[in-house]
Amino acid sequence: MFPILTGLTLVSTFLLLLIAIEQHMEKTLLDRKRAGIAHLRRTTELMISLQQHRGMANSCLNGDATFRTRLPTVQTNIEQQLQAIVPLAVGNVDAHARQLSRWHVIHDSWQELKRGLFDLSPAESFAAHTRIIREVLYLMEEAADCSGIVFDPDPSNQLMAAILVRRLPELIEQIGQGRGLGAGVIAxxxxxxxxxxxxxxxxxxxxxxxxxxEAALRELPSPAGRKLQAGLKDCRDSTRQFVNLLNGRVIQPAHIDLKLKPYFAEATRAIEANIALIDQLADTLHSLFAVQIGDLARPNRYAPLLPAAISTAFVLVPLTWLLP
Structure with missing residues (x-):
């Protein structure tokens, strides 16, 4: 009798241990994904500030002093955002060396650019800003890869992560380049x-x-897809309005009569609409990961283990009858 009882105890303990290990591993993965989203939010803020600085600097170097007094404020924002990213890179043990190295490249390049900004030609300044922003985009992708966001087993989550990490940041960067280069042309x-x-x-x-x-977001099933439609509409309308302004008032005319501030404001509205959509996607994924963490503690999650435990008991308990 006692050997069988010991066996039952060992089996039960082993099952409980497996459950505890699985819970810990899944929670660790989900916490890492949520930390990855926080990292993406920070790096997106840095990208936006660098784009803003690029456009303002380009207009100044082309002879328009409209934004000259605002440059120091944007530079201070960039410094603060760079410092805020460091703990996120250091805290991610799996990506510490790679992300920290990337951060140093961005930091050092920015310091060099800021010091010698007004010694550069407009083209040199624009190219230097764009190289730094490209490094920030790489940093975003590395953070997403290391956190596991883009490798989520749910296809809908994978699709949202791809839009969040790759498509929208690249779209924002292209609008930012259009704003910056167009600002120089208008100036x-x-x-x-x-x-x-x-x-x-x-x-x-x-x-x-x-x-x-747009095509990628339409593939998302409800309710996530439906919730994102309003943000998608704002993103589409603002972005196309900027493209129309760029084509009609900057690219095509022989003489440009468009003022710098309205142009800059229109481009900024398009960027902000895309940022709002990024925030929606980040909030949606963060909420889904939080729900999954909550589900780990629910007893019915492990209901499939109950038949296995009962089957084991039905096999082992009758054997006690054969013992003296």
């Missing part, structure tokens, strides 16, 4: 052939990325 009062080609390419690229994002 100079003319659109040279090279700038016209670049801006036409950006307008085409923005349209392409917007259509791609």
């Amino acid at each position: 100079a009062g003319k659109c040279p052939p090279v700038s016209r080609i670049k801006l036409a390419f950006l307008a085409h690229r923005i349209d392409f990325l917007l259509n791609e994002t």
Whole structure:
């Protein structure tokens, strides 16, 4: 009798241990995904500030001092955002070395750019800003990969993560380049052939990325897909309005009569609409991961183990009858 009881105890203990290990592993993975979303929010803020600085600097270097007094405020924001990203990179043990190295590249490049900004030509400044922003985009992708967001087993979560990490940041960067390059053209009062080609390419690229994002979001099932439709509409309307302004008032006219502030404001509205959609996606994923963490503690989650335990008991208990 006692050997059988001992066996039952060992089996029960083993099952409980498996449950505890599974709970701990799944919670760790979900916590890492939520931390990854926090990292994405921070890096998105940094990307937006760098884009804003690029556009303002380009207009200043092209002879328009409209934004000259605002540059120090944007620079302070960038410094604070860079410092806020460090703990997130250090706290992610799996990606510590790679993300911290990327952060150092961004930090050092930014410091060099800020020090020598007004010694650069408009083209040099624009290129230097864009290289740093590209590094930030790489940092976002690394954070998402290391946190496991893009590898979620749920296809809908995977799709939302891909839009959040790759499509929308790239769309925002193309709008940001259009804002920055267009600001320089408006400040100079003319659109040279090279700038016209670049801006036409950006307008085409923005349209392409917007259509791609719309198509991806339509694949999402309800309720997540339905909740995101309002944000998608704002994103689409604001982005296309900016593209129309870029084509009609900057690229096509022989003489540019558009003022800098309205142009900058229109581009900023398009960027903010896309940021709002990013926030919606991040909130949706964060909530889903929080619900999954809550589900780990529910007893019915382990209901499939009950038949196995009962079957084991039916096999072992009758054996006690055979013992003396």
